[in-house]
Amino acid sequence: MTTLTVYDPAMCCSTGICGPDIDPHLVQFAADLDWLAERGVEVKRINLSQEPVLFAENESVKAVLEKSGVEGLPVIMLGDTLQTSGQYPVREKLAKMTGVEFKAGATETASTSCCGGDAAESEKVSSSCC
Amino acid sequence: MFTDLPKFVFFTGKGGVGKTSLACATTLSLADAGKKVLLVSTDPASNVGQVFETEIGNKITPITKVTGLDAIEINPEEAAAKYRDRIVGPMRGILPEDALRSIEEQLSGACTTEIAAFDEFTALLTDNDLVERYDHVVFDTAPTGHTIRMLKLPGAWSGFLEAGKGDASCLGPLAGLEKQRDRYAAAVDRLSDGATTRLVLVARPRHSALSEVARTSKELAAIGIKNQQLAINGMMPQETGGDALSAALLQRDKDALAGMTSQVAALPRAIFALRAENLVGIGALKRFAAGAPDLISTEPDQTTVHEDFPTLGGLVDDIEQPGKGLVMFMGKGGVGKTTMAAAVAVELAARGHEVLLTTTDPAAHITETLAGDVAGLTVSRIDPVEVTAQYHQHVMATKGKNLDAQGRAMLEEDLRSPCTEEIAVFQAFSRVIRESTKHFVIMDTAPTGHTLLLLDATGSYHRDILRHSDGKQRTRMVTPMMRLQDPEQTKMVIVTLPETTPVLEAAHLQDDLQRAGIAPWGWIINSSLAAAHTTQPLLRQRARSEHQQIDKVRNELCQRYAVVPMQAAEPVGVEKLKSLCVVAKSSVAA
Numbered sequence: 001m002t003t004l005t006v007y008d009p010a011m012c013c014s015t016g017i018c019g020p021d022i023d024p025h026l027v028q029f030a031a032d033l034d035w036l037a038e039r040g041v042e043v044k045r046i047n048l049s050q051e052p053v054l055f056a057e058n059e060s061v062k063a064v065l066e067k068s069g070v071e072g073l074p075v076i077m078l079g080d081t082l083q084t085s086g087q088y089p090v091r092e093k094l095a096k097m098t099g100v101e102f103k104a105g106a107t108e109t110a111s112t113s114c115c116g117g118d119a120a121e122s123e124k125v126s127s128s129c130c
Numbered sequence: 131m132f133t134d135l136p137k138f139v140f141f142t143g144k145g146g147v148g149k150t151s152l153a154c155a156t157t158l159s160l161a162d163a164g165k166k167v168l169l170v171s172t173d174p175a176s177n178v179g180q181v182f183e184t185e186i187g188n189k190i191t192p193i194t195k196v197t198g199l200d201a202i203e204i205n206p207e208e209a210a211a212k213y214r215d216r217i218v219g220p221m222r223g224i225l226p227e228d229a230l231r232s233i234e235e236q237l238s239g240a241c242t243t244e245i246a247a248f249d250e251f252t253a254l255l256t257d258n259d260l261v262e263r264y265d266h267v268v269f270d271t272a273p274t275g276h277t278i279r280m281l282k283l284p285g286a287w288s289g290f291l292e293a294g295k296g297d298a299s300c301l302g303p304l305a306g307l308e309k310q311r312d313r314y315a316a317a318v319d320r321l322s323d324g325a326t327t328r329l330v331l332v333a334r335p336r337h338s339a340l341s342e343v344a345r346t347s348k349e350l351a352a353i354g355i356k357n358q359q360l361a362i363n364g365m366m367p368q369e370t371g372g373d374a375l376s377a378a379l380l381q382r383d384k385d386a387l388a389g390m391t392s393q394v395a396a397l398p399r400a401i402f403a404l405r406a407e408n409l410v411g412i413g414a415l416k417r418f419a420a421g422a423p424d425l426i427s428t429e430p431d432q433t434t435v436h437e438d439f440p441t442l443g444g445l446v447d448d449i450e451q452p453g454k455g456l457v458m459f460m461g462k463g464g465v466g467k468t469t470m471a472a473a474v475a476v477e478l479a480a481r482g483h484e485v486l487l488t489t490t491d492p493a494a495h496i497t498e499t500l501a502g503d504v505a506g507l508t509v510s511r512i513d514p515v516e517v518t519a520q521y522h523q524h525v526m527a528t529k530g531k532n533l534d535a536q537g538r539a540m541l542e543e544d545l546r547s548p549c550t551e552e553i554a555v556f557q558a559f560s561r562v563i564r565e566s567t568k569h570f571v572i573m574d575t576a577p578t579g580h581t582l583l584l585l586d587a588t589g590s591y592h593r594d595i596l597r598h599s600d601g602k603q604r605t606r607m608v609t610p611m612m613r614l615q616d617p618e619q620t621k622m623v624i625v626t627l628p629e630t631t632p633v634l635e636a637a638h639l640q641d642d643l644q645r646a647g648i649a650p651w652g653w654i655i656n657s658s659l660a661a662a663h664t665t666q667p668l669l670r671q672r673a674r675s676e677h678q679q680i681d682k683v684r685n686e687l688c689q690r691y692a693v694v695p696m697q698a699a700e701p702v703g704v705e706k707l708k709s710l711c712v713v714a715k716s717s718v719a720a
Contacts, residue, residue, distance in 0.1 A: 065225055
């Protein structure tokens, strides 16, 4: 089985748990990865602020960083192949990437706000903490 | 000093309460009693070298003038910087600049510093060959309950971290040190062993400080650190010499002790009197350790203690100029932010302005009587405990719902981190920030620069707005971060006390804000004896020693400052608060 590797932006934790902003995308993404793992996909997450050397060692990831900077994160790799960059894919997309069967209607969404305003709708999210 | 001390002694307490002085005096009296002692200082402002008249630094150094005493100074800021370098250094020139910056910011929080210091001193604590050589090892600081609990959680070091179920965010800075897990476990065991370790809780004899001790004591007892002792430092001496201020301060101290919770009152207790002399040099330390009277200068008072310091009223003159705006007060707990914010708000309202005062004052008694009493003043209160609980619930309901029991335990612990309250309170506050475009908004708290940068870098708000708007919209768009960075709209005021450690801590807060592109507008030095009226020789000597810190603030740290005199009693009510703005001058006349 090929490994799905997620190169996360700099953050203390892969769920953005104690981040200043409660980010539903990250929570959902963590749950989606869990779902994949339960279906036999080997999943690995790497955090820029903890293991930057792995970012530098991977040519594809390094190229994304050089081109788009941290905006290009997260990078999702399946084996040696770059799948997506700059966004956390939804469960359906992840299932497709890894060849796992997916039935629609199983995911939930939520909305959040931060800094006193409504968060803009965007797939590109990240979170971090102390 | 203290009796029946076990092998390991830790001093804990807020910055500026005298942990290092007590630790130095303790090691000195142990060494005098023929013991072999190691003193470990992790105070960023460590003056242990100066105290013992020996160059020390980050290596175990014999104190030549004290037989049997060795010391080492660990600078936690340097330890954190070293840790950042270890992670980021090898990536320089390989990863792009913005990636490096984002890593560095993640590793610039208070928790990284604490963890880095913990990492350094566990190396000493668990080095059996080393500790065998000493009868006592004395630390002038201790890890917080939060850190110890993080390390004790069974899941913290398991494969859980890689399972993608959610990791312990506050362990983030530790991840690079994971190889040391056995060492941390051993250190935590040693800390919780009452037969070998005692924790000395150091506090000033103040009501708020002792309530905090009560919380800390309970928290530490809950995680198994039960060998605790209370040290009250800086008690006003009985001899007030007919001086009104001294008598009032003595009464305040006595009231605070009388009001201790039964749990704190039950701890073994040592009380140390307020000293006139700085505890520098072995002679001064010995007098302190022996409880001997200290040396009060008997020379005629050459310097004028009262100076014409700039007053709070002077700051209000400048704040008033634009007729509106946001003023935020920031500083460590216990420096008087709430009182300063209330005084400025009352004064602005008295001058005919519309003012909204938002406060986190938990007792609420300072601001209780204000609303309605002053025309134009509205008071809104944010209860930090309540908003933090709401935030907690929200996180558990959203992030916690997909986690297993272990994951939920770790999430719960993350939510006990000190930054959670800061974030929750700031979110509550930020709802009123936009009011400041119409009138004055005065807040008695502010987020740190680190939190602001993370809020901004996580970008969900600030950057997405900019990205999703066209050029024309963009020029009109104002995000909360931009509002805080704009000196026309926001004035950040740093509050501190005229003592070494509080001034150093305030300077760190200022550096942190500057990193977030915010230049603090002014400083307030609160509770100054130099600006108060006193005839008591001890207080006059302490007043004179304040000048060094006041000069440092004036000359090196800010453009604009005010000095607020030590108050005999907490200023409650409109008149008392208004008098803070003018009192420096009137007391000179007294």
